[in-house]
Amino acid sequence: MSVVGAVVGFAIQTLAVSSIYILVAIGLSITLGTLKFVNFAHAAMYLAGVYIGLGIALELQFTGDIARSIGLGNVGLDLGFLAALAIIPIITFGLGLLMERFVARPFYDRPDTDQILVTFGILLIVQELIRAFVGGRSLTFSRPAWAQGAISLGPLGTYASWRLAIIGITSVLVLAVYLYIEYTDVGLAVRAGTEDAEMVNLLGVRATRPFLVIFGVGSGLAGAAGVVGGPVFSVVPEIGVGVLVPAFLVVVVGGVGSIVGSVVGGLLIGAVEVGLVMNAPTWSSVGIYALAAVVLLVRPAGLMGVVEVDE
Amino acid sequence: MAASNDNMAENDTQSRRDVLKTAGAAGAAGIAGLAGCLEGGNGGGNGGGNGGGESEYPSLGNYPIEGDTAVLGFNVPQTGPYQEEGADELRAYELAADHLNNGGGWVDLWEDLSGDGVNGYEIDYVTGDTATDADTARESASRMIERDNVIMFSGGSSSATAIAQQGLAQQSSVLFMCCLTHSNDTTGGDCVRYGFREMFNAYMTGQALAPIVTEEYGEDLEFYQLYADYTWGQTQQESMRQFFEEAGWSEVDSVPTPLGTDDYSTFLQEAVDSGADVLFLNHYGLDGSNSVSQAIDQGINEDMEIVVPLYNVPMAAGASGSIEGIFGTDDWDANLDNEATQAFVDAFEEEYGSTPSSPARLAYSSTMLYAAAVERAGTFYPPEVIRELEGYEWNNGGIGEEIMRECDHQSMRDILVVRGLAEEDQDPDTGRYWEVVEQSSYPDSVGYECDSGPAAECELGDYGDE
Numbered sequence: 001m002s003v004v005g006a007v008v009g010f011a012i013q014t015l016a017v018s019s020i021y022i023l024v025a026i027g028l029s030i031t032l033g034t035l036k037f038v039n040f041a042h043a044a045m046y047l048a049g050v051y052i053g054l055g056i057a058l059e060l061q062f063t064g065d066i067a068r069s070i071g072l073g074n075v076g077l078d079l080g081f082l083a084a085l086a087i088i089p090i091i092t093f094g095l096g097l098l099m100e101r102f103v104a105r106p107f108y109d110r111p112d113t114d115q116i117l118v119t120f121g122i123l124l125i126v127q128e129l130i131r132a133f134v135g136g137r138s139l140t141f142s143r144p145a146w147a148q149g150a151i152s153l154g155p156l157g158t159y160a161s162w163r164l165a166i167i168g169i170t171s172v173l174v175l176a177v178y179l180y181i182e183y184t185d186v187g188l189a190v191r192a193g194t195e196d197a198e199m200v201n202l203l204g205v206r207a208t209r210p211f212l213v214i215f216g217v218g219s220g221l222a223g224a225a226g227v228v229g230g231p232v233f234s235v236v237p238e239i240g241v242g243v244l245v246p247a248f249l250v251v252v253v254g255g256v257g258s259i260v261g262s263v264v265g266g267l268l269i270g271a272v273e274v275g276l277v278m279n280a281p282t283w284s285s286v287g288i289y290a291l292a293a294v295v296l297l298v299r300p301a302g303l304m305g306v307v308e309v310d311e
Numbered sequence: 312m313a314a315s316n317d318n319m320a321e322n323d324t325q326s327r328r329d330v331l332k333t334a335g336a337a338g339a340a341g342i343a344g345l346a347g348c349l350e351g352g353n354g355g356g357n358g359g360g361n362g363g364g365e366s367e368y369p370s371l372g373n374y375p376i377e378g379d380t381a382v383l384g385f386n387v388p389q390t391g392p393y394q395e396e397g398a399d400e401l402r403a404y405e406l407a408a409d410h411l412n413n414g415g416g417w418v419d420l421w422e423d424l425s426g427d428g429v430n431g432y433e434i435d436y437v438t439g440d441t442a443t444d445a446d447t448a449r450e451s452a453s454r455m456i457e458r459d460n461v462i463m464f465s466g467g468s469s470s471a472t473a474i475a476q477q478g479l480a481q482q483s484s485v486l487f488m489c490c491l492t493h494s495n496d497t498t499g500g501d502c503v504r505y506g507f508r509e510m511f512n513a514y515m516t517g518q519a520l521a522p523i524v525t526e527e528y529g530e531d532l533e534f535y536q537l538y539a540d541y542t543w544g545q546t547q548q549e550s551m552r553q554f555f556e557e558a559g560w561s562e563v564d565s566v567p568t569p570l571g572t573d574d575y576s577t578f579l580q581e582a583v584d585s586g587a588d589v590l591f592l593n594h595y596g597l598d599g600s601n602s603v604s605q606a607i608d609q610g611i612n613e614d615m616e617i618v619v620p621l622y623n624v625p626m627a628a629g630a631s632g633s634i635e636g637i638f639g640t641d642d643w644d645a646n647l648d649n650e651a652t653q654a655f656v657d658a659f660e661e662e663y664g665s666t667p668s669s670p671a672r673l674a675y676s677s678t679m680l681y682a683a684a685v686e687r688a689g690t691f692y693p694p695e696v697i698r699e700l701e702g703y704e705w706n707n708g709g710i711g712e713e714i715m716r717e718c719d720h721q722s723m724r725d726i727l728v729v730r731g732l733a734e735e736d737q738d739p740d741t742g743r744y745w746e747v748v749e750q751s752s753y754p755d756s757v758g759y760e761c762d763s764g765p766a767a768e769c770e771l772g773d774y775g776d777e
């Protein structure tokens with residue numbers, strides 16, 4: 001393989017690995033940046049995206065203990081993958097609004113530790129509810145027929161069609177959210193609130209509503225990440241916790257409150273992971289933590305962040 | 312023979328209760344005296360039903376059992392990459408406990424077992440979650456031994472957890488019956504006197520697979536390995552390398568992947584770029600489902616042949632049609648045509664409404680093997696139970712003739728070489744995901760002497776009564 005081929009192949013692989021992390025991280029980052037709210041329950045939206053998405057696209061088999069005891073069978077709309085991808089962000093947007101109103105808001109003025117405990121607790125509750133109803137066994141989220149199989153890119157290698165589709169979907173979604181925040185009034189209020197929430201309030205801007213909306217947008221992205229990530233990995237209740245850690249590291253590396261930072265952080269995390277797998281696979285699982293540690297030491301606010309993580 | 316032992320056990324238990332009632336009135340001194348009389352009267356090797364301080368054997372580990380209930384510990388992965396295997400194991404353990412107390416399943420086939428408890432004791436159990444992690448497994452097992460006073464504990468998936476637990480078993484003088492553990496080390500360098508394994512190992516998988524796979528795919532091929540980076544994966548890839556290189560193939564590279572990896576795409580891309588002809592995916596459980604599914608998604612099967620050396624049904628179900636045409640080995644298949652298989656499958660399906668997997672059979676079988684050994688020994692005293700298991704031969708476990716070797720506590724038995732079916736030919740209702748290509752038999756196709764293979768590194772510890 002030529003040098004150019006190797007570099008482009010590396011870039012594609014990095015994009016493929018990073019995409020899911022970025023989609024989940026953006027919501028975390030915005031919430032932490034604007035609302036100073038550490039929301040580990042964000043991963044519950046990813047879980048909702050996977051499981052509800054599976055029920056919308058195909059069929060969800062309820063084999064958990066509670067489901068069996070009440071005779072709940074299979075439930076599914078069988079509307080197809082694209083329908084799930086369209087509907088899930090709306091559903092998780094709504095769930096995000098509810099979460100902001102009833103979970104996040106009462107804890108805005110509470111210490112970070114309280115926020116972490118309550119939101120991580122919610123994530124575990126959601127995870128165990130899924131286990132109780134749907135069951136703990138792994139489910140297969142079949143990808144749409146048009147994205148099955150592999151595509152050969154000649155000297156750049158052969159890639160799973162779905163991985164390339166994920167890169168495309170992620171790019172569109174991230175760009176849409178970026179434009180929304182950069183070029184709308186809501187986005188302006190959110191950006192101003194991220195810089196100096198107190199001043200925004202003093203200027204008479206009612207920041208509560210933009211923050212509520214942006215909380216929902218982040219949740220919608222996490223739900224979308226669940227739909228696009230579901231077909232890649234075995235679907236089990238723990239995948240929420242599994243995606244939370246790398247997504248949080250993306251926020252740490254990229255910087256709190258910055259969409260660009262989430263993208264850069266995600267790409268860096270992905271590049272380190274891919275690079276280590278290629279050259280030192282034994283270290284691949286610890287490399288991303290080492291990267292986060294180095295970034296925290298050198299730039300406590302993250303590469304593109306405006307707020308330090310511990311502020 | 313079993314029946315007479317049971318009767319003896321019942322009589323002994325009854326007489327002990329009567330004695331204790333009397334002793335309760337007479338006071339502690341009286342108890343000691345009467346117990347001493349009983350010990351004398353129980354000579355002749357019958358320890359059945361002897362709880363409390365009346366045993367002819369000295370205290371050891373959690374022996375003697377207090378009361379009239381023997382507690383077993385079932386320590387399985389209820390979370391983590393092997394949770395599906397663990398869930399099926401737990402179902403089978405619970406079924407085994409039920410059958411030991413009330414009859415049914417293999418209890419009706421094995422003449423050593425009565426269906427009225429074990430050796431006069433009712434069977435109860437506690438469960439634990441190893442989280443597919445060796446440290447967590449050891450902690451959970453410690454609680455079972457120290458708090459719950461289990462007389463035997465069992466578990467596995469992964470080998471790291473099994474090895475950690477059997478090390479604890481040796482230290483605590485409490486027997487551990489391995490369930491699903493496939494590492495060579497379990498009955499090799501890490502073998503213990505207080506651990507027994509019915510499952511075959513990676514070495515035997517290599518023996519079974521190499522001739523069939525090399526005949527199918529041709530000679531002088533190059534292979535690339537990905538392996539789970541812990542004891543099982545490490546010994547698995549070593550055995551694959553040994554037997555396939557002996558068969559004329561050559562290894563291009565062997566790359567470790569962390570246990571619990573979700574995304575194998577980069578590892579797989581490296582495998583393709585290596586130019587090798589065959590890819591061995593030494594992954595199991597959810598890891599196995601993910602790696603083989605992602606390999607097919609990535610189109611690797613168009614450039615390379617894929618082999619998954621160790622299969623099971625939960626893993627195949629997770630990978631679905633991705634396993635089409637892929638060779639591997641498994642412990643057992645629910646569609647085998649023999650009486651023990653049928654009895655177990657029928658009982659399992661009746662209880663849970665699903666077809667049992669091979670890890671479930673191992674769990675059920677390990678419990679039954681232990682219970683039958685206790686019945687034959689006439690006591691729960693661990694060294695006597697161990698001696699009953701050592702060298703024990705049986706053919707009613709659903710997989711043909713088996714022998715539990717005395718030298719390394721490794722079962723020598725047949726192995727199923729299987730090949731995945733296309734999704735449309737699979738039948739989840741009957742657990743049919745592959746065709747059995749061959750039942751590689753011991754000693755013709757698989758097995759090794761006590762001074763070779765993994766057994767050469769095995770030094771079993773003490774019985775505890777020396």
